[in-house]
Amino acid sequence: METTIQPSPQTHSRMDASPNGHQDTGHESPTRLVGRDLLSRVQATAGLARANADAVDRESRFPEEAFAAAREHRLLGMMVPVVLGGEGARVSDVADVCYTLARACASTAMIFAMHQIMVAILVRHGQGSQWHLELLRRLADEQLLLASSTTEGQGGGDLRVSSCAVEPDSFGITLTKSATVISYGAQADAVVTTARRSIDAAPSDQVIVAFTKDNYQLEPIRTWDTLGMRGTCSSGFTLRGRGVPEQVLPEHFQTIQSRTMMPVAHLTWSSVWCGVAAEAVERSRRCVRAAARQTAGGQSTAGVTHLTRAIMSLGVLTNTIKSALQKFESACAAEKEIDSLDFQNAMNLLKVTASEMATSVVVGAMQASGLNGYRNDGEFSVARHLRDVMSSSIMINNDRILANSGAASLLANIPASLEG
Numbered sequence: 230m231e232t233t234i235q236p237s238p239q240t241h242s243r244m245d246a247s248p249n250g251h252q253d254t255g256h257e258s259p260t261r262l263v264g265r266d267l268l269s270r271v272q273a274t275a276g277l278a279r280a281n282a283d284a285v286d287r288e289s290r291f292p293e294e295a296f297a298a299a300r301e302h303r304l305l306g307m308m309v310p311v312v313l314g315g316e317g318a319r320v321s322d323v324a325d326v327c328y329t330l331a332r333a334c335a336s337t338a339m340i341f342a343m344h345q346i347m348v349a350i351l352v353r354h355g356q357g358s359q360w361h362l363e364l365l366r367r368l369a370d371e372q373l374l375l376a377s378s379t380t381e382g383q384g385g386g387d388l389r390v391s392s393c394a395v396e397p398d399s400f401g402i403t404l405t406k407s408a409t410v411i412s413y414g415a416q417a418d419a420v421v422t423t424a425r426r427s428i429d430a431a432p433s434d435q436v437i438v439a440f441t442k443d444n445y446q447l448e449p450i451r452t453w454d455t456l457g458m459r460g461t462c463s464s465g466f467t468l469r470g471r472g473v474p475e476q477v478l479p480e481h482f483q484t485i486q487s488r489t490m491m492p493v494a495h496l497t498w499s500s501v502w503c504g505v506a507a508e509a510v511e512r513s514r515r516c517v518r519a520a521a522r523q524t525a526g527g528q529s530t531a532g533v534t535h536l537t538r539a540i541m542s543l544g545v546l547t548n549t550i551k552s553a554l555q556k557f558e559s560a561c562a563a564e565k566e567i568d569s570l571d572f573q574n575a576m577n578l579l580k581v582t583a584s585e586m587a588t589s590v591v592v593g594a595m596q597a598s599g600l601n602g603y604r605n606d607g608e609f610s611v612a613r614h615l616r617d618v619m620s621s622s623i624m625i626n627n628d629r630i631l632a633n634s635g636a637a638s639l640l641a642n643i644p645a646s647l648e649g
Contacts, residue, residue, distance in 0.1 A: 262316040263307065270302035271326050279333035285460035286336070286613050289453060291416045292460050295330070295337040296374065304341070306369035308348045313362065314369035320349065320493055321554045324500040331504025332511075335617035336460025338504060340374075340413050342497035343461075347375040347421045349493045350437065350478070354485050360475040364419070364439060373441075376417035378468055382407040387629070388486060390432035394425035401473035404438060409451060412463040418442050422468060423482055435482035438470065445470035457616030458624075488567050492557050492576040494625075499550050499583035502621045506546065506590035509602075509611040509618075510539050513594035516601050516609035532597035539593035546586045553579045574641060577634050584621030591618045 278295035285292045299305055308323060309315025323345045331338035348368065355361030367373060379388050393406040404424050411420065419441045426434045451465030478485065513536055520530040556575065560566040591614050595602040601609040 262311055263318045263322055267307075267322070267326075270304060271329050274298040274302055274304060275329050275333040278330055278337040282334035282337075283613070285334060286457075286617075289455075289459040289462070291413055291462050292334055292337040292340070293416075295334060296340070296416075299341065300372040303369075303372060305344060305372040305374060306348075308345060308352060309365050309369040310352065313365045315365070320496055320557060323349075324496055324550070324554055327497050327500040328504040328507070331501040332508040334460065335501065335505045335614070336458055338501040339458060339461055339498070342494075342501050343377060343412055344375050345497060346490060346494050347377050350421065350485055350489050351375075351439070353489050354437075354478050354480045358475065358479055360473070361439065361478065364441070367441075368419075371418075373418040374413070374416065376411055376414050376420050378406060378408045378411045378414070378420050378422035380408060380410040382409050388423065388490075388625075389435075389483075391423050391425045391435050392432065394428045394430060395436065395438060395477060396428050398471070400471060402438075402471070402476070404440075404468070404470045406468040406470075407450070407465075408468045409465040410463045411447070411466050411468065412461045414447055414464060414466050414468075415462065420445060420468065420470070422470070433483075437478045437482055437485055438472070439476050439478070440470040440472055444472045456619065457613070458620045487573060488561075488564075491573075492567075495576050495580040495583075496550070496554060496557060498621070498624070499553070499579055499587075502583055502587035502618055503543075503546050503550055505614050505618045506539075506543055506587040506594075509591040509594040509614040510536070510543050512609050512611055512614075513539065513597040513602060516598040519609075532599060535593050535597035539590050539597060542586060542590050542593065546583060546590065549579070549582060549586075570640060571642065574634055574638070577630050580625065581622075581627045581630055584618075584627060587621055588615075588618050591615050 274295055277298045278292060281292060281294045284290070303316075304326065306315045307318040307326075308320075309317075311317045323342075327338050327342045327345075330341055348365075351361050351365055351368075355365065364373075368375070381392050393404055396403050404422070406422060406424065408414075408422070411417075414420065419439060421437060421439045423435050423437055425432060426436050446469045447466040448469070449464060450467055453459070453462055453464045455463075513532070517530055517532045517536050520532065524530065553575065556572070560569075560572050566572055591611060595611050595615060598609050598611060601607060602611045604610050605612045
């Protein structure tokens with residue numbers, strides 16, 4: 230991995246067995262297994278992702294080669310606690326992998342990020358639930374791929390309300406959901422979904438339920454033919470699940486969403502977009518260098534100004550994500566901090582900031598490369614990268630995040646000095 234967003238070298242020296250810095254299984258925290266070999270495993274996976282990225286984009290197909298490699302190199306279970314057969318990786322490790330995979334194939338990286346968000350939820354909030362601990366053991370052993378289902382026909386992109394509900398039946402529980410988007414739903418081994426707690430519950434009284442492939446069915450209702458992120462295969466389905474009450478996570482969805490789902494999603498997604506932007510800048514730099522070699526005396530070309538701005542902005546974006554990762558891992562040690570208004574606002578606005586900056590960087594890279602970057606073919610093309618990164622402001626719409634953060638902004642502290 231050429232450029233990383235790893236917050237500190239200590240991340241690879243020792244890891245607790247959960248993404249929040251605590252051991253959630255009731256055992257003493259073992260030494261983390263993530264080590265130097267992670268680099269070679271990720272690079273091997275990224276190599277296959279890169280080799281197939283154009284085909285994945287062109288055919289709008291699942292990046293099966295990359296995920297075969299991810300399974301072979303046991304990357305899907307990297308955040309599962311060591312005592313359950315995983316490696317006990319932290320979110321910062323996952324963010325670094327997302328960044329590297331995104332430089333090769335944005336769809337591969339985004340699928341990996343979405344999977345690990347669900348793993349983080351199970352690790353942190355499945356404590357005390359034998360059913361979910363067993364699912365984590367299976368995940369580590371079989372390298373299961375987890376999908377999420379939070380988008381509904383009536384609720385749209387608002388994760389805070391659900392139309393479908395967990396209903397009792399003679400077997401245990403059932404759930405039927407009109408899920409307008411389930412990324413890689415047809416390829417996943419399990420689905421983690423939101424729903425109302427019961428048929429009589431309010432739309433905001435939500436829980437999370439995990440279903441493995443043997444106890445749910447998907448009926449296609451919408452195809453996936455988009456400008457970018459085409460390999461995520463985010464088609465729509467009617468999800469019909471049947472299981473036992475133990476498959477419902479014990480904590481309320483609002484707690485899960487604020488303490489794990491939202492911050493981990495925004496950290497890993499931001500890392501994906503940063504990786505896409507970094508690859509675009511690298512291609513642009515090679516293009517500008519090639520053009521400079523062809524001019525008299527190797528003088529700089531007109532694209533250097535755009536390239537310089539893109540490189541500087543990329544540095545700011547990278548440092549912003551590093552700082553956010555450090556803030557998250559520090560906050561996770563104290564519930565009071567992670568529940569604070571300042572922390573929640575910071576994690577929400579990270580997504581908005583990172584998506585806007587990454588898009589700006591890729592546009593700058595294209596401007597620096599000129600026609601070579603604008604083309605769909607050739608070694609300097611950043612057309613796919615621009616199409617992919619443009620999804621960043623739409624997936625959980627930035628306007629919705631800013632609107633939801635409006636009330637919090639009115640109460641936010643304005644620093645009196647640069648020291649805070």
